[in-house]
Amino acid sequence: MKKNNLNVSCFFLLACLFVNQLQAQNNNVANQKSAPNLIIITTDGFRWQEVFNGMEDAIVNQKKFHQGDSSYLFNKYGGATTQERREKLLPFFWNTIAKQGQIYGNRIKNNKVDVANNQWFSYPGYSEILTGYFDPAIQSNDYPPNPNSNLFAFLQKQESYKNKIAAFAAWNAFDRILNEKVSGFPVINGTESISSILKDEQSILISNMLRDSYQPWKEVECLDVYTNYQALHYLKSKKPKAMFISFGETDEWAHHGDYNHYLDAAHQVDAYIKAIWDWAQSTPGYKDNTYILVTTDHGRGFNNEWTSHGADVKGASSIWFALLGPNVKNIGALGEQTKEQQAFQKQLAATMTKLIDHPFKAEHPVGEPIY
Numbered sequence: 001m002k003k004n005n006l007n008v009s010c011f012f013l014l015a016c017l018f019v020n021q022l023q024a025q026n027n028n029v030a031n032q033k034s035a036p037n038l039i040i041i042t043t044d045g046f047r048w049q050e051v052f053n054g055m056e057d058a059i060v061n062q063k064k065f066h067q068g069d070s071s072y073l074f075n076k077y078g079g080a081t082t083q084e085r086r087e088k089l090l091p092f093f094w095n096t097i098a099k100q101g102q103i104y105g106n107r108i109k110n111n112k113v114d115v116a117n118n119q120w121f122s123y124p125g126y127s128e129i130l131t132g133y134f135d136p137a138i139q140s141n142d143y144p145p146n147p148n149s150n151l152f153a154f155l156q157k158q159e160s161y162k163n164k165i166a167a168f169a170a171w172n173a174f175d176r177i178l179n180e181k182v183s184g185f186p187v188i189n190g191t192e193s194i195s196s197i198l199k200d201e202q203s204i205l206i207s208n209m210l211r212d213s214y215q216p217w218k219e220v221e222c223l224d225v226y227t228n229y230q231a232l233h234y235l236k237s238k239k240p241k242a243m244f245i246s247f248g249e250t251d252e253w254a255h256h257g258d259y260n261h262y263l264d265a266a267h268q269v270d271a272y273i274k275a276i277w278d279w280a281q282s283t284p285g286y287k288d289n290t291y292i293l294v295t296t297d298h299g300r301g302f303n304n305e306w307t308s309h310g311a312d313v314k315g316a317s318s319i320w321f322a323l324l325g326p327n328v329k330n331i332g333a334l335g336e337q338t339k340e341q342q343a344f345q346k347q348l349a350a351t352m353t354k355l356i357d358h359p360f361k362a363e364h365p366v367g368e369p370i371y
């Protein structure tokens, strides 16, 4: 090769390397921008029966359950058809998720979702959602910090999500269920307040209101309104990429046998989810780039046993879940799922992390994605 040709070749080679490097940098920026956001929302022990059928006449007609005011419930959630009733109870579910996303678990249509664990109460259920695994050792809500790693702790180790994760929960067991000490992201639960991590005026106001509020369950659990406003404020101001938000009133009021409060709590959670989705869909970085999973930790009994759950209560293993997000359509048809199917709670962790292209891996077996 002549010297001139060599010079030209060297120049060409260097130019190629330079262009390659620029492309790599651009791809990195694009990848960082495009890592999808993930928000998992739970409402404790809310039955599939109300999700798909709305208010249940057999329950609301009983004086011990309607708290002396059934007309309030019939006016608010009544309707001639199942469709009308469920839309009144959960308008965001049935007007938005059922059109843009998917809803699983209508057993009347043989679309079944169950917990894989054999306990049918909260700690085992949340652990199954978050770790993708049924650990038979977990048999108590007082179980110590969860030895099984969860999907958020996994995301905390991924470049795109590191230090962009937070959990807000009404029930004070989530420090343990999510093993806050080893997971590496903040878990604000029970009557803990957001002012421990944010010091702005609004955080302090919400924290003061929580501190001074009526607390029917003392330090064990706060009212959902505080969990919601703390989580929403954190979402808007810190812009995390992954969040867990857990509401508790549906379960508490059901144990009390207060069908009116149970339904109102579910109706309110539906509105909280709408506010989160509306914010995401109007915010750059979140718009068309956010996945939401809504689900519950366990089911409850049928008819008069609706107040209860646990392994001795028939039907309490049956749950439901709902999905929203840009590529949910890749899983299958949008809308209420009507094909015969059996899905399990332990599949949710893999399903959601597959949707955001960061498949969850752990030291324990993880349930397969549902698609």
Ligand SMILES: [Zn+2]
Pocket: 045, 122, 251, 252, 255, 309
């Ligand atoms: Zn319960």
